[in-house]
Amino acid sequence: MSEERRLEVLRAIVQDYVRTSEPVGSKALLDRHQLGVSAATVRNDMAVLEEEGLISAPHTSAGRVPTDAGYRLFVDRLSAVKPLTRAERTAIERFLHGAVDLDDVVGRTTRLLSSLTQQVAVVQYPSLTRSTVRHVELVPVGGTRLMVVLIANTGRVEQRVVDVGRDLSHDEGAVGDLRARINAAAVSHPLTAVPTRLADVLDAVVEEDRVVAEAVAQALADVAAEDTEERVVLAGTANLARVGSDFPTSLSSVLDALEEHVVLLRLMGSMSALADEDRVAVSIGHENPYAPLRTTSVVATRYGVSGGLGVVGPTRMDYPQAMAAVRAVAHYVAEILDG
Template sequence: MSDRRRLQVLQAIVQDYVATSEPVGSKALLDRHQLGVSAATVRNDMAALEDEGLIAAPHTSAGRVPTDAGYRVFVDQLSEIKPLSPPERRAIREFLAGAVDLDDVVERTVRLLAGLTQQVAVMQYPSLTRSAVRHVGLVALGGSRVMIVLIVNTGRVEQRVVDVGRELTSPEGERLLVDLRGRLNALGAGRPFADVAAALPLLSGEFEAADRPVVDLVTTCLAEVVVEEREERVVVAGTSNLARFRGDFPMTIGPVLEALEEHVVLLNLINALSTDLRARALSTDPRTRALEGPEPSSDGVLVRIGQEHEHSGLFSTSMVSTGYGAGSDLVAGLGVLGPTRMDYPTTMAAVRAVATYVSRTLG
C-alpha cells in the first residue's frame, strides 16, 4: 500500500469528520474526494490506518473517526499554513491598531481570536522577566516623594513611589532628577531586565557623595521592579464557544471548563508551549529537537493534541499556540483551545496572523 495514498485517505477522513462531526465511511470518501482508487482499496487503506491507531470506529458498523495520533500525523504533514485573505489580514490590523494601551491590546486580541476561530482564545500578558526597558521616568511629587515610571518594550507600564528623604523641588533637586533620569535611560534603554538589574548598583558611584543616598534609593526601587517575581496573567475569551461542541466531549464539558477556570493551568500550558518555541528557535542540533515534544510548523505555530496535554481535564481538547513579542524577542504566548475535532489549518493560520500583528503593534 502506498504511504502517500494512505496519508491522503487519512487527510480526507480528518477533513470530512471536522466538517460533519459524523464518522466517515469508505463510500463517503469516494463520493467526496477524487482518490482515484476502488472502494476495496480505500477499505484496505482504512483498515491499515486503524491497525496503526490513526483512526477508530466509535461503535460497531460505523464509519471511522481520527484518533489523537491521527490528528497528530495530519498536523505534522501540513507543509505550510494557508495565509489568511487580504481582507481578513486588513481587518485584524485595523482592529488591533485601535488599541490605546497594553490592556486594550490584550482584550482586543482574545476577542478577535475567539471570533475568528469560534474557539476559546487565551493570551498571556508579556512577562517582565523576558522584557526590555524602553524608558525610565522620574517625577517629583512634592516633598521628598518621587514616582518612578518604567515603560517596557511591550507597552507595559510599572509605577512605584519612593520617599528619598530629601526635598527635590528645588533647582538643585530638579537638576539631580534630570541627571539621574538621563543616566538611567542611557544605562537601561533597550537592554533586558536582567542586564539592567546587574548594572544599577554601579550607578551611584557616578554621583557626588551628597546625592548618592537619593540615587541608591531610586535604583534600589527600580531594581526591585525589574527582578521581582510576579504572578503572570492570562486572559481568556470565548469560553461559551465550547457549548457549540458539546458532542465532542466524551462525557461532559465540565473538566474542560474547570481547567479553564484554573488560570495557573492555562499559564503553565502556554508557558510550556512558548518555551518549546524559544528552545527550538535556539536549537541547531536535530537530536535535541527530536526530544522536545510536538514539532511546530515551519511558521512557528505549535499544536498540542488530546493526551499530549499534562492536565487530564484537557485530554479532549487541542491547543494551537505561538509566541509574540516586540521585535524578534518572544515575550509571551497566545493561542486557541478547542475540541480535537478542530479545523487545524484555519486555526493555525488565524493564530499565526494575530500573533504577527500583535508583535507589530507592541513593537
C-alpha cells in the first residue's frame, strides 16, 4: 500500500511540475490532489522518493522536481495511453487526407505533430531500401530520352531520365511491352531485389529493344543502390525557445544537435526499432545516446514498414499527451500511404 501511495505522490509531482514548471511542495500536493493522507505522510513519501533518486531538490526551496528516473517510472507505470478526443482525431484525419503526395504528407505531418504537442516534430521519410515496388511507369519525354518513374509501397516516388539511344516518341508498342514486363517482374517485390528480378526481362526482350531495357534496368538499379533517400524533416524548433528555462545552459547545443540530420536519423532508427504499430518508444534525458540531447526526451514510433516519426522536447513533457499524439498521427499517416 505504501509503495502504491508513493507512486501516486510521484505521479502528482510529475503532473504538477509539467503543468507549472515550478518545484512541487507537500502543501501544494495536498491542495491540488485528493491523496487522502496527512501532510506528514506526504513529506515522508517525498523523502523516500528522493532517497530512491526519483525526485530531487533543484535548490534550497521546499519543492521537488522529477528526475530522469522519476519520469521513467511515471511513463512505465502509465496504465494506458489516453486516446485523443474525437475532435482531435477528426482534425488529424482531415488535415492529412488533404495531402497530394509524399512530400506534402511529410510536411503536413511535422506541422501537425508540432502543433498538437508544442514540441519539435521529427518525421523520417520511408526508406526506399526497405520498400517494395508498387508500380513502374515509362514516359518518353522527347528524342532519345525516357523518364523512368518508380512508385514504392510507402508512397515514395523516384524518377530518372535516361538516354536510351533511340527515339521512342512514336513507338508506344515497345514502351508498353517493356512497361508490362518490368511491372510483372518487379511489383510487390523489395526494391533491392529489382536488379535480379529484371535479369529475366533483359533476356526476354527482342534484340532491338535490349538497349532500352538495359538503360531502364540500370536506372532502377541506381535507385535501389542509393542511400541518399534517408531524410528527416523538422518543425517547431521555436517551441524550445518558449521553454528555454528547461535548458538553462544547453539550448544552443540542443538546437545544434537538431541540425545534425545524421544524428536524428540514427536516433529515429533506434527509437522506431523499439516501437511497433501499437507501441510508442520513449527515451528520457540521459537515456539518449547522443550527449547534446540528454536534456531532452524523445517520443517516437514507426509508421508503415520503414518510416519513423516523433517529437523532441524537454524532459518536463506531457508524456501521455505526446504519446497519444505520436501514435494517432502515425496511424493516420500509415493509412494514407498504404491506401
